[in-house]
Amino acid sequence: MTTERVSRSALAEVGIGVETRAAFATRVVSSRLERMAGNVFILPAVLVVLFLSIFPLFLSLSLSLSRLKFVKGGFEINFVGLANYHKLLFGSEQDHFVGVIASPSPFGWAFFLGVVAFLVWRLVCYIRAGGYGVVSLIGRVLAVVLLGLLAWLLAHTLSSEGRPGTVVVTLLYVFIGIAVQYALGLLLAVLTTQRLPARRFFRVVFLLPMMITPVGIAYTFRMMTDTDKGPFQPIWQALGLGLYSWVNDPWGARAAVIISDIWQWTPFMFIVLLAAMEGQSVELIEAALVDGANRWQVFWHITLPQILPVSTTLILIRMIEAFKIVDLPNVLTNGGPGTATESMTLHAFIAWRTLDLGGSAAIAYMLLFLVTFLSMSYVNILRRRVVEV
Amino acid sequence: MRIRWLVALVLLTVGAILTAPVAPVVASGPETTVSQEKPFEGIEVNILTFTGPQIAEPLQRRGPDFTALTGAKINVIVVPFSDLYQKILTDMATGTNSFDAFVFAPQWMVDYIIPGYLEDLTERVQNDKDIQWEDIAPFFREFSATYAGRIYTIPLDGDFHMVYYRKDLLEKEGMKPPATWDDYLAIAKAFHGKDLNGDGDPDYGSCISKKRGAQAYWFIFSIAGGFIQSLGTSQGAFFDTETMKPLVNNEAFAAALDIYNETTKYGPPDELNLDVGDTRSLFTSGRCALSMDWGDIGTLAIDPQTSVVQDKVGSVILPGSTKVLDRKTGKLVPCDEKICPHAINGVNHAPYAAFGGWSGGINAAAKPQVKDAAYAFFSYMSQPAQSNVDVTIGKTGYNPYRISQFLNRELWVKAGMSPKAASDYLGAIEDSLNSPNMILDLRIPQNQRYQQVVLDKAVSQFLSGEITKEQCMKQIYDGWEEITEELGREQQLEAYRGTLGIPTK
Numbered sequence: 001m002t003t004e005r006v007s008r009s010a011l012a013e014v015g016i017g018v019e020t021r022a023a024f025a026t027r028v029v030s031s032r033l034e035r036m037a038g039n040v041f042i043l044p045a046v047l048v049v050l051f052l053s054i055f056p057l058f059l060s061l062s063l064s065l066s067r068l069k070f071v072k073g074g075f076e077i078n079f080v081g082l083a084n085y086h087k088l089l090f091g092s093e094q095d096h097f098v099g100v101i102a103s104p105s106p107f108g109w110a111f112f113l114g115v116v117a118f119l120v121w122r123l124v125c126y127i128r129a130g131g132y133g134v135v136s137l138i139g140r141v142l143a144v145v146l147l148g149l150l151a152w153l154l155a156h157t158l159s160s161e162g163r164p165g166t167v168v169v170t171l172l173y174v175f176i177g178i179a180v181q182y183a184l185g186l187l188l189a190v191l192t193t194q195r196l197p198a199r200r201f202f203r204v205v206f207l208l209p210m211m212i213t214p215v216g217i218a219y220t221f222r223m224m225t226d227t228d229k230g231p232f233q234p235i236w237q238a239l240g241l242g243l244y245s246w247v248n249d250p251w252g253a254r255a256a257v258i259i260s261d262i263w264q265w266t267p268f269m270f271i272v273l274l275a276a277m278e279g280q281s282v283e284l285i286e287a288a289l290v291d292g293a294n295r296w297q298v299f300w301h302i303t304l305p306q307i308l309p310v311s312t313t314l315i316l317i318r319m320i321e322a323f324k325i326v327d328l329p330n331v332l333t334n335g336g337p338g339t340a341t342e343s344m345t346l347h348a349f350i351a352w353r354t355l356d357l358g359g360s361a362a363i364a365y366m367l368l369f370l371v372t373f374l375s376m377s378y379v380n381i382l383r384r385r386v387v388e389v
Numbered sequence: 390m391r392i393r394w395l396v397a398l399v400l401l402t403v404g405a406i407l408t409a410p411v412a413p414v415v416a417s418g419p420e421t422t423v424s425q426e427k428p429f430e431g432i433e434v435n436i437l438t439f440t441g442p443q444i445a446e447p448l449q450r451r452g453p454d455f456t457a458l459t460g461a462k463i464n465v466i467v468v469p470f471s472d473l474y475q476k477i478l479t480d481m482a483t484g485t486n487s488f489d490a491f492v493f494a495p496q497w498m499v500d501y502i503i504p505g506y507l508e509d510l511t512e513r514v515q516n517d518k519d520i521q522w523e524d525i526a527p528f529f530r531e532f533s534a535t536y537a538g539r540i541y542t543i544p545l546d547g548d549f550h551m552v553y554y555r556k557d558l559l560e561k562e563g564m565k566p567p568a569t570w571d572d573y574l575a576i577a578k579a580f581h582g583k584d585l586n587g588d589g590d591p592d593y594g595s596c597i598s599k600k601r602g603a604q605a606y607w608f609i610f611s612i613a614g615g616f617i618q619s620l621g622t623s624q625g626a627f628f629d630t631e632t633m634k635p636l637v638n639n640e641a642f643a644a645a646l647d648i649y650n651e652t653t654k655y656g657p658p659d660e661l662n663l664d665v666g667d668t669r670s671l672f673t674s675g676r677c678a679l680s681m682d683w684g685d686i687g688t689l690a691i692d693p694q695t696s697v698v699q700d701k702v703g704s705v706i707l708p709g710s711t712k713v714l715d716r717k718t719g720k721l722v723p724c725d726e727k728i729c730p731h732a733i734n735g736v737n738h739a740p741y742a743a744f745g746g747w748s749g750g751i752n753a754a755a756k757p758q759v760k761d762a763a764y765a766f767f768s769y770m771s772q773p774a775q776s777n778v779d780v781t782i783g784k785t786g787y788n789p790y791r792i793s794q795f796l797n798r799e800l801w802v803k804a805g806m807s808p809k810a811a812s813d814y815l816g817a818i819e820d821s822l823n824s825p826n827m828i829l830d831l832r833i834p835q836n837q838r839y840q841q842v843v844l845d846k847a848v849s850q851f852l853s854g855e856i857t858k859e860q861c862m863k864q865i866y867d868g869w870e871e872i873t874e875e876l877g878r879e880q881q882l883e884a885y886r887g888t889l890g891i892p893t894k
Contacts, residue, residue, distance in 0.1 A: 072504045075482050092871050095864065096846070100856065163855050227658055242591070243582075245658035250853055336601045337661040337853030339846060350602075354842045355475045 064361035084362035096339055097347065097363070099157035099165030108155035115151035119144045122381075143377045166339070166347040166363075167370070169254065173343060174322040177261045178315060184262065185269025190299070192270075193277050203274070210267040218331030221260040222247075225332075250340035253333045257341050260328050269314060276310040277303060316378060323371045344370075429762040430460030436749075436763070437477060438492035440467040443666070443685070443786025444546070444747050447770065447779045448492065455769055461762035471602040474500075474837045481506035481752060489755040490763035495533040495542050495748040496832045499884070502536050503834065508751040511540045513764050520768045521791075528822055529790045532829060533745045542748035543767040545776070547790025549821040550611040550741045553686045555678050556703040558585060567679070567708045568736050570612060570648045577655035577679050586675025586697060594655030596668040596677035599852055603664040606845035607743035607830075608681060613637075613645035614739035614828045615709035616721065619729045623889045626739065626828045627839075629716065630891055633873055633882040638866040640721045641714035646851060646858050653852060661852055673698055681707070683743070684788030687814040691805035692783050700807045704817040706824070709738035731826040740821030741828040746790055781806075788818070795819055833884040834876060843868035 064084055069076045088097040104112065123144050126132065132140075150171065157164040164172070188206050192199045209217065223229075225246040227236040236242055246252035280303060288298050326345040329335055335342040335350065342350070344367045352360035438445050445467050452463035466488065468476050477491050478500060501507045514522055520543070522530065529544040552573065554566050558580060567573040577594030585592035598605045610626060617636055618626040628635055636642070653660055657671060665682060672680045673689050673696040680686060689695065690702040712721040713728055722728065729737040749767035751760050769775060773793055779785045780794055781804035789795060795818070801811035821827060831839060844865055851861035873881050883893055 070478065070482050070500065070504055074484070074504075092864070092868050095856070095860070100860070243658050245662070247659055247662045248853070250855055333662065334600065334602055336849060338601065338850030338855040340853055340855055353472060353475060354838065355478065356842075 060361045060364060063357055064365050065358070067358045068355060080358065084358045085366075087359065088362055088366065093359070095163070095165065096342075097165045097167060097366075098153065099168055100161075100163035101153075101156045102159050102161030104155040104159045104162075108159050112151050112155035116148050119147055139376075139380065143373075143381065146373060147377065166342045166344045167366075169341065170323060170325070170343045170345075170367075170370075172254065173258060173261060173325050174319060177258055177265070177322055178318050180258075180262050181266045181269045181318065182311070182315065184266045185273050188266070188270045189273040189277050192274060206270050207267045209264050210271075212264070214264060214327035215331050217260055217264050218328050221256060221263075221328075222332050225252075225256045247333050248337055250337060253337060253341045257325075257329050257332055260332060261322070261325065264328075265318065265322075268318070272310065272314050273307060276307040280306040312382065316375060319378065320371055320375055323367060323374075427458075427460030429758065429765065432461045432758055432762045433464060434461055434490060434759055434763045434766060435464045435466060435488045436490045436492060436766075437466050437468065437473070437480070437488040438747075439470045439473045441786075442784055444492060447545075447775075447782075447785045447787060451770060451775060452766075455766050458769075459762065459765060461766065463766055470604055471841070474841065477501065478506075481754065484754070486752060486754045488752060489759045490749060490751045490767070492545065492747050492749050495544075495745045496830045496836055498536055498541055498748075498750060499832055499834050499836070501750065502541055506753055507541045508753045508755075508760055508764075509539050509541060510543065510751065510764060513768075514540050514543075517764075517768055519772050521773060524773065524791045524793050525771075526790055526792055526795070526822060528742065528827075529746055532742065532832075533748050533790075542750040543764075543771050544746055544748045544790050545767070545770055546746040546748070546780075546787040547818070547822075548683050548742065548744040548746040548788060549818055550607065550681060550683060550707055550743045551704050551817045551821060552707060553672065553680045553682060553690075553702055553704050555580075555585065555675075555698065555701055557701040558678055559703070566703055566705045568705075568734065569710060570615070570708045573679060573708050574648065574651055574655075577652060580678035581655040585678060588675075592676045593657050593671070593678070595652045595679045595681075596656055596663070596671045597649075597652055597660065597681050598663050598665040598668045599653065599656075599661045599849070600664045600667075601661075601845055601849035604744075605665070606840055606848065607741065609645060609649055609844070609848050610828065611681060611707050611741045611743065612648050613642050614741050615707065615737050616641035616644055616712065617714050618739045618826060618828055619713040619724070619731070619737045621731065621825050622827050622829060623891055625885065625889050626741075627831055628869075628882075628885055630882075630886055630889065633878050633885065635866050635869040636714070636716070637869070638862045639714055639719035642862055643858055644710075644712075644721065646848075646861060649848075650852060650858075661849065670695070672702075684814075684818060685783060685786060687806075687810075688781055688785075688788075688804070689783030691810075693805065695783075699805070700810055702810065704814050706738055706817050706820040707740050709733075709736040711735055711737070713737050731824070737826070738824065739826050739828050740824050742821070742830055745830055746788070747786070789815065829888060831885075832888045833881050835872060838872050839869055843872070 063077070065079060065081060066077045067080045067083070069078055087093045123140055126140055127137070154168060154171070156162055157168050192203050192206070196202075212220075224232060227233060227241055227243075227245055230236075233242075236244070244252075246256045284302050284306075285298055288302055293301070324345050325343045326349060329341040329343055329346050330349070333341045335346050339347075344363055348360045348363035348367070351357075351363060436448060438448065441449075445465050448463065448465045452465065456462050473493060474497050477488070477493060477497075480486060480488055481501065482504065498507060514520060525534075525544055526547065529547055533544045533547075534540050534542050552567060554576070559566065559576065562579065564576055564579070565572070567576055573595070579594070580592070581594030582591045584590060597608055599608070614626050618624050624630070626636065657663065657676075660668075663671075665685070668677070668680055669682065669686055669689055671677050672682075672686055673692070675697045686702065687704055690698050691700075693699065709732075711724050713724055714720075715722045715728075724732050724735055724737050726732075729735075731737070749763075749770070751763045751767075755763065770779075773791060776787070776791060777794055777797070777800055779787045780789045780791075781800055794800065795815050798808065798811050798815070801815065802808055806814065830836075833839075847856070847861045847864040847868065850856045850864075851858060856864065886893065
């Protein structure tokens with residue numbers, strides 16, 4: 001309004017006629033519409049995103065604070081506060097979700113203290129370096145505390161008296177799986193960039209597992225790990241393992257899930273790393289070779305730094321994806337024996353299947369928190385550093 | 390011109406969409422005319438049950454016959470067993486009502502009846518002579534079909550756990566069928582690792598389904614029952630009938646867990662991942678000396694196409710114990726006439742009516758004609774003409790539940806059993822059915838949470854070595870207490886006492 005008034009008085013001062021003023025007003029309106037057009041056009045998309053993403057997020061949050069009850073003629077959703085979270089962390093589901101906590105072995109203590117010492121040392125270095133904001137410092141301290149807590153949980157639940165819950169089992173799937181997948185994917189990528197015979201054929205073969213549905217992979221591994229009827233039965237018999245079953249032993253079953261996950265996802269690592277390696281600068285390698293560098297030195301000092309930014313993104317994508325693992329343990333072992341191979345997502349799925357919708361939503365929120373926290377820590381602490389370097 | 394065409398096209402499309410639902414009704418007009426010969430012509434009945442082949446198989450096989458008789462088309466939809474309870478509940482509770490009828494575990498019916506989801510079938514049954522209701526054994530009429538004096542389901546199956554043994558092997562070794570669980574373990578140990586079917590490979594002493602999320606969670610109470618309940622059915626085996634405190638944290642349940650765990654030593658390597666279908670085929674392929682199961686192995690063993698143990702199978706009532714629980718101290722005490730009045734040769738047996746037998750119920754929200762057709766189909770399936778054949782076929786998963794099926798041994802001989810095997814098989818079921826110390830399955834509100842969620846998880850964790858015996862018992866105790874507190878102790882206690890026939894406090 002103020003702008004309009006100023007414009008009108010200015011027009012009156014210069015003695016512009018009524019018709020011209022009308023034309024000017026039209027121009028002002030149309031220019032305002034033009035300015036608004038961007039927002040108007042984007043509004044439907046924003047509403048769709050809000051409806052499909054933010055709204056369900058809040059709905060599931062409210063569900064995690066409630067309990068479903070069937071009553072005459074329908075059902076009720078009653079608010080129960082943090083009871084579902086309490087049940088998972090301290091109540092009847094604690095041993096299932098968190099695990100059985102027991103005194104760690106000397107190795108467990110060494111691992112825990114080592115991780116804490118490393119985290120504290122990194123924090124001290126960060127503080128000494130200076131040039132950080134308050135928010136950033138709070139974030140670092142939080143990351144150190146939570147990572148320390150996870151290390152404590154690993155040390156206490158992986159001891160001989162303890163038992164890992166679905167949180168720790170998921171972490172094992174993620175970190176062991178990704179580490180091996182990356183190492184194997186890199187090895188295969190290095191091999192297929194060499195001038196070897198039939199390398200094109202092998203590139204296609206190495207990609208095949210990624211094309212197969214996870215359910216198919218789970219059934220395949222279910223057959224292969226069956227020492228009684230599977231294709232390796234004669235080998236197991238010859239080794240005296242005819243009466244041993246992978247899926248009857250908690251660690252055997254977890255290993256079976258991790259191996260099948262590695263088999264399925266190594267091709268993804270391989271194909272992206274292959275593309276990164278083929279896209280690296282040839283001049284640097286040639287220069288290094290002219291300077292007398294051997295193959296290992298070329299790989300370590302030139303190739304690896306060049307593919308590091310791609311690698312960190314690749315690991316981030318896989319990490320977010322791996323936290324949601326559900327199909328392999330569900331089909332391969334049905335989460336068993338007992339609950340040994342249950343991931344957090346499978347835990348949430350089973351809770352949902354038994355109509356514990358509140359408990360299921362609470363697990364899903366804990367997973368969301370864990371993935372977000374670890375991904376942000378990874379991006380802030382590691383990836384940014386690598387990319388900057 | 391183009392716009393006009395476009396508008397006309399849009400109008401036509403909208404018109405077609407709007408009239409589409411009407412079209413089949415118009416088309417089916419003549420078909421919906423009720424004919425005397427085929428009273429349900431044009432009616433479709435969607436029945437939900439669990440993934441077969443058993444249980445669903447006879448429904449699917451006899452569906453076309455029923456269509457030919459009445460005109461009603463029977464669609465059988467199947468889901469995994471672990472999903473069945475909630476699929477039925479959510480379908481009705483959310484008003485989706487995509488299923489008109491269900492074949493399910495009758496112990497769950499309490500959760501469907503209280504909110505008013507299941508159709509009361511009392512009048513229909515009373516007016517139906519063909520079903521021969523009085524021929525159904527009283528236990529199944531009362532436990533599997535009736536709630537608070539009204540009939541809600543039609544029994545299609547009769548269920549008891551019992552023990553099967555290889556008669557030929559035991560006779561050869563001069564061993565007797567197991568009377569106690571110690572006998573069971575001794576026999577299992579004696580035969581484990583030996584070649585039992587002549588194929589050169591070592592076989593197993595005992596095969597019991599122990600898969601989580603399947604139909605295995607009843608077995609632990611089949612062992613624990615003989616240690617916990619000795620004074621008769623009304624004593625109850627799950628909770629104290631005065632306090633509703635679970636009877637799972639004591640020496641009796643600990644002994645049962647030890648036995649159950651030891652059977653795993655003499656079982657197939659992947660026993661913890663085997664469903665009942667898997668253990669049944671292992672037994673009928675001659676790979677197991679012993680097994681615990683419902684009545685299915687008895688009929689599967691006579692199938693010449695799949696069984697190599699025809700006429701080599703014996704069956705007995707569930708083994709028992711010579712020591713039982715003193716509920717005051719939580720300790721095991723030796724049996725005497727006072728503590729174990731129903732003991733046979735000093736052994737307290739407590740046959741477990743696990744599950745109760747698959748039964749058919751009807752969605753109260755279905756259309757009246759569909760309800761009638763669904764009832765007619767369940768009645769047809771249960772009538773002796775059909776049922777007396779189906780219970781003798783192993784792959785149906787249906788076990789005897791009619792008096793005539795127990796009395797008429799000819800049926801079984803005709804199906805391929807030797808008179809001795811028929812006598813053994815039916816005798817074991819009759820012993821269980823007539824036992825005054827029979828254990829009734831849980832039928833209190835949300836019994837599925839007590840058993841399929843809490844019990845199943847804790848026992849499977851124990852069997853896999855993830856938790857200790859003490860942790861397992863504590864987990865079940867705490868989990869059951871949590872549910873009881875949530876639903877109201879007094880309400881649950883009254884329901885429990887009600888199912889055992891104990892008067893209200």
